[in-house]
Amino acid sequence: MKLNEVQKAQVNNQIKRLREAGSFYGERLKELGIDRIDTQEDFENLPFSSKEDLRDAYPLGLLAVPEEEIVRIHSSSGTTGTPVIIPYTAKDVDDWATMFARCYEFAGITNKDRIQITPGYGLWTAGIGFQAGCEKLGAMSIPMGPGNTDKQLKMMVDLKSTVIGATSSYALLLAEEISKRGLKDKICLKKGVIGSERWGEKMRKRIKDELGIELYDIYGLTEIYGPGIGISCKYDTGMHIWDDFIYLEIVDPVTGKTLPDGEMGEIVITTLVKEGAPLIRFRTHDLSRIIPGECECGSKFPRIDIIMGRTDDMFKVKGVNMFPSQIEEVIRDTEGASSEYMADISHENGKDLFVLSVEGEDGADFEKVANKLRTTFKSRIGMTPVVKIVSLGTLPRSEKKTQRIHDYRVS
Ligand code: ZN
Numbered sequence: 093m094k095l096n097e098v099q100k101a102q103v104n105n106q107i108k109r110l111r112e113a114g115s116f117y118g119e120r121l122k123e124l125g126i127d128r129i130d131t132q133e134d135f136e137n138l139p140f141s142s143k144e145d146l147r148d149a150y151p152l153g154l155l156a157v158p159e160e161e162i163v164r165i166h167s168s169s170g171t172t173g174t175p176v177i178i179p180y181t182a183k184d185v186d187d188w189a190t191m192f193a194r195c196y197e198f199a200g201i202t203n204k205d206r207i208q209i210t211p212g213y214g215l216w217t218a219g220i221g222f223q224a225g226c227e228k229l230g231a232m233s234i235p236m237g238p239g240n241t242d243k244q245l246k247m248m249v250d251l252k253s254t255v256i257g258a259t260s261s262y263a264l265l266l267a268e269e270i271s272k273r274g275l276k277d278k279i280c281l282k283k284g285v286i287g288s289e290r291w292g293e294k295m296r297k298r299i300k301d302e303l304g305i306e307l308y309d310i311y312g313l314t315e316i317y318g319p320g321i322g323i324s325c326k327y328d329t330g331m332h333i334w335d336d337f338i339y340l341e342i343v344d345p346v347t348g349k350t351l352p353d354g355e356m357g358e359i360v361i362t363t364l365v366k367e368g369a370p371l372i373r374f375r376t377h378d379l380s381r382i383i384p385g386e387c388e389c390g391s392k393f394p395r396i397d398i399i400m401g402r403t404d405d406m407f408k409v410k411g412v413n414m415f416p417s418q419i420e421e422v423i424r425d426t427e428g429a430s431s432e433y434m435a436d437i438s439h440e441n442g443k444d445l446f447v448l449s450v451e452g453e454d455g456a457d458f459e460k461v462a463n464k465l466r467t468t469f470k471s472r473i474g475m476t477p478v479v480k481i482v483s484l485g486t487l488p489r490s491e492k493k494t495q496r497i498h499d500y501r502v503s
Contacts, residue, residue: 093353093382093394094132099339102364103135104128109370113156116145117372136341136350140360140373146176146315154369155179162368167215168314178314179368185224187365191334192225192320198332198391199283199308199323201255203230208253210262211287212238217318218287222257225320231255238262241269252280256305259287264295267302281305287319293424309398315374316361322396330383330395338363340396341373342382344413345403353382356418358403359396377403379415407499409437410444412475416497419448422468428456429465432487435477439501445478452481 095103107128110118120139121127129135146154154177155162162179180188201207207226211218219237226233234251236244244266247253256263263284270276284299284307300307311331312319322333333340338361342351345358359376379402383395400417407414423429430451438445450465452458458481470476 093341095135095339099335099364100129100135103339103362103372106363106366106370106372109156109367110372115154115156116149117141118156138373140348140375141371142375143176143315143377146178147174149176150174151177152179156370157181157367165215166217166220166314166318168217176315181367184317184366184368187337188221188317188320189224189228191317191337192221193228194334195285195308195310195320195323196225196229196231196255198325199255199285199306200326201229201231201283201285205254205283206232206234206251207255207257207285208234208236208244208248208251210236210238210244210256210258210266211319217312217314218259221312221318221320222285241266245269245273245275248281249275249278254280255283255285256281257285257287260295260299263299263303267299271302276302276304279303283308285310285323311396311399313376313378315371315376316363317366321361322393324398325387325389325391327388329387330397332387332391332393332395335394337365340382340394342380342396343375345377345379345406346408346413351381353384356381356397356400356413356415379403379406379417407437407497409446410475412473414473418473419469422465422472423450426461426465426468428453428458428461429481430484432484432489433496434487435497437497437499437501444501446475447480448477449480449482449487451484451487454484456481 107121111121111127129138161181163182164180164185166178168176209219209222211222213219223233223235234247234253236247263286270279281303282305284305286307286309296307309324309331310319311322316338321338322331324331341360342355342357343349343360344351351357356379359378359380361374361376362372363370379400380396383397387395401415405415419435423433430453432451434449436447452461462479462481465479466476
């Protein structure tokens with residue numbers, strides 16, 4: 093994916109705004125003597141911005157407009173100390189609602205729908221994003237916020253909610269309660285718009301089956317507006333990204349080099365029209381890839397894959413970057429392999445050694461399974477591991493999250 097001429101001009105506007113505002117990024121550009129970009133290469137040489145930069149700017153150092161133009165702030169959950177504060181102008185708030193309304197439209201939701209919104213309201217961007225998009229679309233919002241399952245279900249039944257907005261874990265909880273209480277015939281849900289935490293195929297299938305609804309994955313992060321900068325369509329082949337508001341790149345998380353379409357790496361986002369706190373080349377730490385080609389739905393909006401994890405989970409063997417979720421996917425798609433696996437990485441005789449032990453299903457031909465795993469691994473991830481198939485129940489289990497990747501290399 094390359095910047096088009098409109099996007100280039102938009103980036104230059106953002107550069108101008110940041111330089112004039114004298115915020116951290118503007119100062120960085122001044123030090124580097126950069127006041128515009130002309131080529132894709134210029135753009136790809138612009139410095140990144142990071143969550144640390146945003147924390148350092150606490151509380152309002154990101155402001156790129158006079159304060160009287162700010163109408164709202166949001167804050168991202170500060171899991172590691174200082175939170176990040178993002179200021180929004182009226183236009184930013186409106187642009188975000190426009191994007192979110194488009195998400196609903198892509199999911200086939202109309203002004204006849206009733207959207208029950210269960211993510212939290214407040215400093216967090218989730219609930220209010222679902223809300224503003226719903227109002228922009230003209231649908232009826234039922235602004236529940238999280239928790240209070242009894243009341244959620246009562247409203248869902250009495251008000252005949254047709255759409256649920258939720259995190260995947262809360263959607264699953266509600267799905268289970270609905271079937272436990274025998275309410276399935278009393279609910280009118282048709283669609284779920286599900287927030288962007290990484291969720292497995294199995295969980296997805298359970299929500300789908302229990303509720304009998306279509307599911308749409310929505311993407312976004314507080315630093316860049318919030319949820320609603322992209323969503324999957326009914327063909328379910330990745331999430332369309334609104335490239336009239338943001339420009340998205342995939343970079344190698346280690347070298348920072350922009351990767352070709354199709355390759356897995358870190359999502360880096362540039363806001364194209366944001367006023368309150370524009371960000372250029374912001375590193376999200378989310379892992380995905382750009383899906384090459386056009387979607388069957390005919391939309392020209394580019395697509396990224398569902399989020400495969402976080403860069404912190406990534407590791408490199410024989411020069412190839414990989415993530416646990418990729419390994420899980422290869423195993424899931426190999427007939428005769430069960431879900432349990434363990435990867436041991438060591439460095440012997442000057443070479444990386446990658447041993448993948450996988451439990452085989454009872455009655456499977458272990459040699460065949462091993463061969464299939466090796467070839468699928470090579471074609472999808474780009475290197476061939478040593479594969480050992482072991483009997484069901486052989487690999488260690490843990491009550492907590494099982495540690496499956498063991499890296500014995502000295503760094
Ligand atoms: Zn599509």
